[in-house]
Every structure is written in structure tokens, then in C-alpha cells.
Amino acid sequence: MVRKFAAMHKYLEGLNEQQMAAVLHMDGPLMIVAGAGSGKTKVLTSRIAHLINSGVDAFNILALTFTNKAAAEMKERVEHALGNTEARNLYIGTFHSVFARILRADANKLGYPNNFTIYDTDDAKSIIKETVKSLNLDDKHYKPAYIYNRISAAKNALVGYAAYKQDMQIQQEDSRSNRPLMGDIYEAYAKKCFKNGAMDFDDLLFNMYVLLTHFPDALAKYQGRFRYILIDEYQDTNVAQYAIMKMLAARNENICVVGDDAQSIYSFRGATVQNILQFQNDYEDAAVIKLEQNYRSTRTILEVANSIIGNNKNQIPKNLWTDKTEGDKILLARTATDNDEGRFVADAIKEQMMRNHYANKDFAVLYRTNAQSRSFEESLRRMNIPYKLVGGTSFYQRKEIKDYLAYLRVVVNSQDEENIKRIINYPTRGIGKTTIERIIVRADELNTTFWEVIANPEIDGLRSSQTNAFVTMIQSFRTMLEKQNAYEVAFAVGKHTGLVKELYDDKSVEGVARYENVQELLNSIKEFTETPDEEGELQDKSLGSYLQQITLLTDADQDKEEDANAVKLMTIHAAKGLEFPCVFAVGLEENLFPSAMSMYDRNDLEEERRLFYVAVTRAKERLWITYANSRYRFGSLVQNEPSRFIKEVPASYIDTTYTGIGNKGPIGGNTRGGGLFGEQSFDKVPSLKKLADKLAAPKPSTHTPTADFAADDTTDLQVGMQVEHQKFGFGKVLTLEGGTQNRIAAIDFGTHGVKKIMLNFAKLRIVK
DNA sequence: GAGGTGCCTTTTTTT
């Protein structure tokens, strides 16, 4: 039977028994528990291909992925597996983008304009901040970030503001945290967004739920359309997402979820592993298939991963195994500072490329927080190793882009007070703060919108030649909307507002970059309008349609040169679902990883550990774990203990000779505090680059001191200072040790190496 | 109303 299928369909080739069962299972609820690297994506794509091949219309299949990128990839792979274009009719996307698309058709049922604006996190926080101020509350105490998270959590649990204010438990929590007016802020914020004709990310889920519960015809329509539903990364879904999917699937119960509780790393976004248990309760006849063979990593890496995750109490038992070879041991490296960590990684990459013939793209550096990227960027740049930063500050978060998009959003949806305020005086046209405030007050008095006050001739007293000019301009763009596509409108906006010219005239380095960014934005809009229509479905090329998508895109999705031969730098969160031959898991320090915020709660700590597990399981062949004794945080140097997770790596799997740490102290047990030890040991094995440098350019035997060289008093010498030595030249103080009478400094003199200098005797000039 | 200066906070992770 199986063999027959295998002979018939290419997409069934090479599947193991469990994978095959998951692919061939067609009707009824199915849960696939897929361990890391167990061929999950292959199973999902084969399954979709099989459904289509068995006669299911692609139009009736809904697949929800975690990122747009994953969606695009899945579509492509199904297409490839089938060898025809049927896959193009699949409804694949993230929860947010799929729901946004649906709401774009039905938002008016809920009282929103159909081309509602989508607010990103920054937009939302700034509205919250305003709201807090308008309620005369202190935004130092009612911090926008905190409020945003709290509201987000509520919406993701399907708790609206009315329910929020009535919920005893929630009210207690808020009074305990001394924020009794949280509920009022939630209400005011929600009303403001509604009035602006805007939804934040969480509203896309919340309103989708409202739509399906309040409008039976809508529910029936989508239940009829989505007869087969697949959910990827199921462990990262939240209550709202689950409730929606359950409703959509209620008619046919052809719902297939794929997830791994060990990789659940988004609880801060409301995701709950509870959904995995809930699924089995709600669908008692659900088939459950476990994929436990790992095809990705060496046995060493997999064993390490298993033993790390074994420290978690809460988990679904599984036995991830591999028949791969043992592979190399894990390399553990300690460095003195974050900069040294950067240098160490760049050196190791160079060395691996020469020794084992890896390409740039075979490496990934994975960190806990985006802020850690800097030292790696610097060291890679210095060594001319191409790298690509994945994620981080989004293109769409840049000021010039937000300004431009604000114009476009106002043209499409003029209810949006937030974006009007952003642009009404940019470029400056003499409409200041006072005027804006008066308009807001007036709009409140008349219970109308900001736009109505300035656009409606019947409301007198506030319009001026300036506001009139603004209104006329926006209206002229709006008349273009019907006949012209997104690019034509956007181009006109840039031209007539003076936005493009203003940036063009700014010839500073940043100004040029901003101008280029805006050009890039225009290019992306052009590309959007020129992308050919998909078979069967005429694509909407309007500006409204463009804006709908843009907010839900992330940089990772935008990545056109993902195959570019470059080292990838990203957070572990961003690395989910990816794999690399060589992985550096960096910054394994207490307070950083695990994060300081997670240390006092068992669940949070277990999530951090799962995150570490995700990092380790990205590696196919080689894995490095690094940490620094001290690093800069908020501009000042802090000391960190090695992460507790390091101790969870069995010592037998660790290669310590490379860094020289092993025999001199317990793994991860460096309590000496000083950085000398790490620095020295790191220098013992010079990288090939350093070696090459030494051979190529014999160092000058002496340094010619600066003309006015004079030794300074070194009593106040601090780590990090730049000094000049008569013989060794310029250097940087790495560490200081010894008592006040007999201090010894370790100073990095670049080509002259790291020298220990006794400060009592040495003549040093302090450069800065 | 515009523009500049200095102080303050910030970093978890993302749709």
C-alpha cells in the first residue's frame, strides 16, 4: 500500500513510517508532535500535496504558519511537489495576515472601515502614552510598554475591556500592582483605535473572533471555504487563535496541528502550551503522531539538546533520536569581554572556513537579545567576512519610512488621527502644537474626528489657510485612489508633499541613507503593483491593499537574498525553524540568558531553557557556546556569572582544549571574576588570521612615541581606557588586578599582543 | 512656532 503510493507520487518518497502516516491521514483531527529536525516541514508540504492529489480543491485548504516567509516557502514546496500550479490557490499565511485579509472584506460588519489601518507596536504604544496622559496619569508608573503587554495579553485571551473591568481576578492583579486604572486605559485605548478606524495586531485576532461569533453568515462562509485546516508551530498559538480555529474547523473537523512543546518560546505573546492538551480534550478521537527521528544534527548535538531539555519539569515525554554519526564535541569558550566574544567568533569562523571548507552562509550567530549583535558585526566587518543581520530594527520602523507611510495611511483612511498628527506639520507648514490641540478638543466636543474638524467647512473657527491647504492636498490624493494603483498614488504623495525633495536636499550621510530608504520603499510599492496576478484571483493593486500587507511583514520576510553567502546574525527567536551547519550560541550568562526577568518564575525559566534548546538544535554539525566575563550594558560595564545552562551540558560532550578552560576549573564555574584568565587562554591558540598577519607583516620592533609623550599617573586607570606605551605603542586596558600598591594591568597592544604591565614601574600615557 | 540642548530611560523575545 505504502509502496504503491511511493511509486506513484514523488512527494511520498523517503518518508519514514510516522511521517508517512501523518501525510496519508486525511480526514478528522490530527496532532503531530514533531521534535526538532524531524522533518516537520516536509511532512506538512507532502500532506498538502497529498490532499490536493487526492481531489481536495486547493481553495478549500487553509494553512497557517508562523511567518510569511514560512508560508511562501511552503507554497513553493507544495508547488514543487505537485509539479503544477494548483498550489497557488492555497490559502496560506500567518494568523495575522490571513485574518487581516478576511477582515478587509468584512470589517464593516464590525463598524470599522474596510480599509482600516493596522497599527504596529510603536503606533500602539504611542497612543497608549497619549491615553495615559489624557487620563491625567503618570506615564512613569503606567508605563506604555507595560500597559501594551497587559492589554495584549487580555485581547489574546479574548477579554475585551468591558470584561476586563468586571473580572475580579484581573482587578485584583491591577490593584496589587498599584495600577487600578488599567481597565480605564484599556477602554480609552480601544475606543480610540476604533474611532481612528484602526486595529492593532491583537485586534486582528480579537475582531476575527467577534466576527465569527456574532455573524453566523460569516462563520458559515468561512467554514464552507476552509474544509481542511493546518496549523504549523502549534505550540506558539494563543487562546484567541485556538478559539478561532476551533470555530472554523467545527463543521468538518479536518484540522491538523503540528508542534513541539519543547520549542514553545512565545508565551510572552500569549502562546500557551495548554493548547496542546486542550486539543486532545476537545477532539477525543484525534490521531496523535509523534515524529521522533532527528535528521538534522549529529548525535553529540542531539544528546546535548536532550539533556538540556531534560531539566524542564513540564514536557510531553518523547525520545528524539538520530542515526547520524557522533560528530565533533561542543566547543565552549569564555572571553573577557563582549568585544572579545565578537573577535573569538569571527576568528573561529575564519578558521573553520579554511580548515573545513565551510562557506559564509554555513554559519549562524544566535543571541538572546538584538542589542548583542554589535560586537559580532564589528569583528566580522573588520575581518571582511560578509554577514547579514536578520531582524532587528525593521525597515518599516525607520522614521522616514513611517512618515511616508503615515501619509499613505491618511490618504486611505482619514479617520486615523494618529497618523494625521504625524504628518500634518511635516514637512513644516505652520501647523503647530497649539493648533493641533485645539482641533483635538474641538473634535471631542463635537464627538467627531480630527479630520472632520479640519475638512468640514461647516465647523468654523479652526480652519486656516494652512489646514485648508493640507486638506486639499490629501483630498487630491484620495481622488487618485480609484483609478490609480498604489505606486502612482505613492509617487504623487512623495512629489507633492515635498517629502522626497526634503530628503534629497539633505546631503549628510544620514540624509542620503534616508533618501535611499524612501527610494527603496517606492521600489517595493512598484514591485507590489507589478507582481502578476495569480491564477484565478485578481490581485488588488490598490494602495489600501498594499498598506494592509506592509505592517504585517517583518524583515525576515523581506529577505530576498536569503541565500546570500553571508554569516547570519539573529536572535534565537528569529532562528526558529532554521538550521545551519555551524552555530554559535553566544552570551550564555546569567541575567542575559536566562534573562534577568525570567529568573524568579519557574515557567519563565523553563521557557528560557526551551529557547536554549532551540538554539542548540539549529546546529547540524558544529556548535559553539560562548560567554563573556563582562560586557557593556546601558553604556556601562557589567560582570556576569556564566549561565546556569552551561552546567546543564554534560561535560563529556564538551571540548575544552580549544579554549584551555577545562582543566583549570569547573565548567561554567569561573568565580575568579577577572578577565585575564579568559583572555590569556583565548590567545594561546592564535587564529589563523592572526598567525597570517604575523607572518606577513613582521611587527615593528619599537613604537615611535608621540612627540609629547609623558607618563601619566595611573592610580585612576580603568578597564577600557586607551593608553600609550613607549615601546608597545597604543593599547587598551583589558583587566586590572592586584592590590592598590601593586596593580597589574593586562593591556592589549594590538600587533604587540596582550602584555601584563606592573603599573608601579611602567610609563604609560593615558590617551582617554 | 521652530530649533537646539541636555537629561533620562532603555533591553527580552515578535505578529
Add this chain to the structure above:
DNA sequence: AAGGCACCTC
């Protein structure tokens, strides 16, 4: 280290 914001002066 850097960006945002309040406050200041013109």
C-alpha cells in the same frame, strides 16, 4: 550608546 522628550531660547 542612543534615541526620545522636556525645557529652553530665539
